[in-house]
Amino acid sequence: MAVPSYATPLERVWHYAYLAICVAIFFFLIAPIIVIMPLSFNAEPYFTFTEKMLSFDPEGYSTRWYESLLTFGMQAPDAPRDMSWWADAWANAKWVKAAKNSIIIGVSSTIVATSLGTLAALGLSRPEMPFRRTIMAILISPMIVPLIITATGMFFFYSNPCELLTIFGLTPQCGKLAGSYLGVILAHATLGIPFVIITVTATLVGFDQSLNRAAASLGANPRVTFFRVTMPLILPGVISGALFAFVTSFDEVVAVLFIAGPEQQTIPRQMWNGIREQISPAILAVATLLVIFSIALLTTVELLRRRSERIRGLSPQ
Amino acid sequence: MANTALDPHAAITTTASGVVAQPLTTADGKPLVRALARSQSRARRKAFLLVLPLLAFILITFVVPIGQMLQRSFHNDGFSANMPNVSAWFAQTERGTQPDDAAWQALATDLQASAEARNIGVVGTRVNYDMPGTRSLFTSTGRKVRDGIEPPYRDALLAIDEEWGDPQLWATMREVSSPYTANFYLASVDRTRDVNGDIQQVDENQRVYVMLFWRTFWLSGLITLLTFVLGFPIAHLLATLPMRKSNLLMILVLLPFWTSLLVRTTSWMVLLQQQGVVNDILVWMGVIGGSQRLQMIYNQTGTIIAMTHILLPFMILPLYSVMRTINPSYVRAARSLGATSWTAFRRIYFPQTLPGLGAGAMLVFILAVGYYITPALVGGSSGQLISNMIAQHMTSTLNWSMAAALAALLLGAVLVLYWLYDRLVGVDNLKLG
Incomplete structure (x- = not known):
């Protein structure tokens, strides 16, 4: 974007001022994320750059907060670092436990959200789908309804899921879902579904339905058509929808606060504790790791998006 | 003629030329309109069946829980379920009726019964929502009447605590004696009901919502x-x-x-x-x-x-x-x-x-x-x-x-x-x- 040749001097000045403003806004966007990275290597328990850090003195930096992620909650953190030390960390360290929980819950809820969501997106993209707009609005609503309301509703429902059946005059007994992995997984699947619907229906826009008919006319049954024709074409959209669903679950804390028990503490839940109680640079170490994780996810999604656009011939490359 | 029926164009020409129209049929002789409608509705049903699992999932895990939660905003039987006699008395009398002997007796029996069943805290909490500061009145009275209370009930209750004679308290109990209430909505816009049941703003220092x-x-x-x-x-x-x-x-x-x-x-x-x-x-x-x-x-x-x-x-x-x-x-x-x-x-x-x-x-x-x-x-x-x-x-x-x-x-x-x-x-x- 260059200044046009007919620009007046004032317009030239404005153009450069505009670029400066844009740089400042980009700085506002990215600086908070960048600044925590060096601070997480702080040797002191402070949240600001110490003299030693600013003079690049190696003594000002340390990896003690990263180590504390492993040792926090361990039974014998000071024992010699042999196999049993690592086994102890794997079994007892709070952050390791939280990471395991986050991955278990994230992956399971992503599988539920992606499989149900992709099926529904296929139905929603058919021109003959009845009540398309209303149903779409209902399916997207978990993203719009304030999380605190969703979590509150789920808290009551999951405490006694069978209460629903009393409307029909039944009084069955069933265990509660609150405080169980299943409860958290179902809640997170619900929250991830809108993202799957949005990305997969976006991929299906411009999907040539005659390809399905062509496959059928060549003798493929619906199952074969789906797996050999439709699926490969919409796969990039499905994967990025799945990644969105995973990130939603991986980042979610309100539903976990309300539904999860002490056994289902996830990384965000553990961070919430850390921020509210004794905030230490260990939080920044976790945050840095999470930023690196999101950079990896972002790269994957961008690559998928480009691939999808190339496959469907939407962008000339 | 069978051939013309198979060829839709032929049918259209016949109609256009003014000859009596033959109903269009498919190859197996069914009327085309109905066959088309059937195939369209089959396509619709198929599309809907693809969406159905997710729709059911969202309805059960999301819409119904929120609906259930919202039900609590106008339904709270903390008082009416545990204080049946006095609730019945409120239902029979008009707003503003002075509590008579029957009312005092109903109140005393209910207090005793729910104190024995250890539900008096629930009752006190429910009244407390509409009239802050009354929970302890219920729990402390409950402790005293648990082992029995002698008539005359009015004097006995007033001897335990003067506050039982407060008309505002009776007005509030009348309010909460019905499990359905709009008072939580009134409270969320900083309104409350006075002794006569009229809506008014709450005190200035309590207006938060x-x-x-x-x-x-x-x-x-x-x-x-x-x-x-x-x-x-x-x-x-x-x-x-x-x-x-x-x-x-x-x-x-x-x-x-x-x-x-x-x-x-x-x-x-x-x-x-x-x-x-x-x-x-x-x-x-x-x-x-x-x-x-x-x-x-x-x-x-x-x-x-x-x-x-x-x-x-x-x-x-x-x-x-x-x-x-x-x-x-x-x-x-x-x-x-x-x-x-x-x-x-x-x-x-x-x-x-x-x-x-x-x-x-x-x-x-x-x-x-x-x-x-x-x-x-x-x-x-x-x-x-x-x-x-x-x-x-x-x-x-x-x-x-x-x-x-x-x-x-x-x-x-x-x-x-x-x-x-x-x-x-x-x-x-x-x-x-």
């Missing part, structure tokens, strides 16, 4: 405005740069979008603290003295800064996708016709960005109105929104009916906005990155 709703909407509006002011130049720059450069810069927008909400909130806590990076830089530059460090967090400012940062991508992305499609030659044409660059922007470029602006602004506003995490962590007391109040009623005061009533009002506002968004933008136009 209207102020909180007001603050929530006003802060959300301000945040929406700020995201617009910051997002518009960025979206414009990204939309006008060549694709390769803009894809590169887009990463700076998408990375915050993909980064955990808690991480971003933590970063702002680190940056804005009194001993934090921003204050340090200001002191180092000599803008402020070491003793006048700015309080930028744990108050409204903290909420505004952090939420603007977090919601900014939701404004930039829709604006960007609309701006990409604006043809630059319109602005050039305006300039060639003598418009100054400001006029060309104001009258030609800006109106074309309105769809993106509307979509972004509505999305940011809808998300901001329901925000909980960020205000809870960086908002202090002046930066709390209505969501935080709902959470407080859920987790610390345990007034679930009140939480449900506030949630119902918030949900109503959000759904109206969502409906508008769907009408104006369309939910299928939502894009992520």
Whole structure:
């Protein structure tokens, strides 16, 4: 974007001022994320750059907060670092436990959200789908309804899921879902579904339905058509929808606060504790790791998006 | 003739030439209209069956729980279920009736019964919601009447506590004797009922909810405005740069979008603290003295800064996708016709960005109105929104009916906005990155 040749001097000045403003806004966007990275290597328990850090003195930096992620909650953190030390960390360290929980819950809820969501997106993209707009609005609503309301509703429902059946005059007994992995997984699947619907229906826009008919006319049954024709074409959209669903679950804390028990503490839940109680640079170490994780996810999604656009011939490359 | 029936064109010609029309049929002799309708409805059913599992899932895990929760906002049988006799007396008499002997007797038996069943706390809590400060009256009286109470009941109860004669208390018990009530909604707009059942405002020092709703909407509006002011130049720059450069810069927008909400909130806590990076830089530059460090967090400012940062991508992305499609030659044409660059922007470029602006602004506003995490962590007391109040009623005061009533009002506002968004933008136009 260059200044046009007919620009007046004032317009030239404005153009450069505009670029400066844009740089400042980009700085506002990215600086908070960048600044925590060096601070997480702080040797002191402070949240600001110490003299030693600013003079690049190696003594000002340390990896003690990263180590504390492993040792926090361990039974014998000071024992010699042999196999049993690592086994102890794997079994007892709070952050390791939280990471395991986050991955278990994230992956399971992503599988539920992606499989149900992709099926529904296929139905929603058919021109003959009845009540398309209303149903779409209902399916997207978990993203719009304030999380605190969703979590509150789920808290009551999951405490006694069978209460629903009393409307029909039944009084069955069933265990509660609150405080169980299943409860958290179902809640997170619900929250991830809108993202799957949005990305997969976006991929299906411009999907040539005659390809399905062509496959059928060549003798493929619906199952074969789906797996050999439709699926490969919409796969990039499905994967990025799945990644969105995973990130939603991986980042979610309100539903976990309300539904999860002490056994289902996830990384965000553990961070919430850390921020509210004794905030230490260990939080920044976790945050840095999470930023690196999101950079990896972002790269994957961008690559998928480009691939999808190339496959469907939407962008000339 | 069988051949003509098979060929639809032949049928049309016959009709057109005025000969009596044959009903069109399929190869196996069924009327074509009906066969078409059947195949269409089969296609519809197939499409619907694909959506059905998810729809059922969402209804069971999301819509029904919220409905159940909302039911608590107008249904609370904490009093009526445990105090059946006095509730029946209230149902039989008119509002304003002085309690007679039957009423006192019913009250005494109910108090004794629920004290024995250890439900007196539930009863006291329910009355306490409508008339603060009465819970202890119920629990302490319960302790005394548990082992029996002698008539005359009126004098016996008044001997235990004078407050039993308070007409306001009797009016409140009349209110809560029905399991269905609108009082939680009245309370969420800072209204209550007096002795005669008339609606009036609560005392000035207890008015919190209207102020909180007001603050929530006003802060959300301000945040929406700020995201617009910051997002518009960025979206414009990204939309006008060549694709390769803009894809590169887009990463700076998408990375915050993909980064955990808690991480971003933590970063702002680190940056804005009194001993934090921003204050340090200001002191180092000599803008402020070491003793006048700015309080930028744990108050409204903290909420505004952090939420603007977090919601900014939701404004930039829709604006960007609309701006990409604006043809630059319109602005050039305006300039060639003598418009100054400001006029060309104001009258030609800006109106074309309105769809993106509307979509972004509505999305940011809808998300901001329901925000909980960020205000809870960086908002202090002046930066709390209505969501935080709902959470407080859920987790610390345990007034679930009140939480449900506030949630119902918030949900109503959000759904109206969502409906508008769907009408104006369309939910299928939502894009992520």
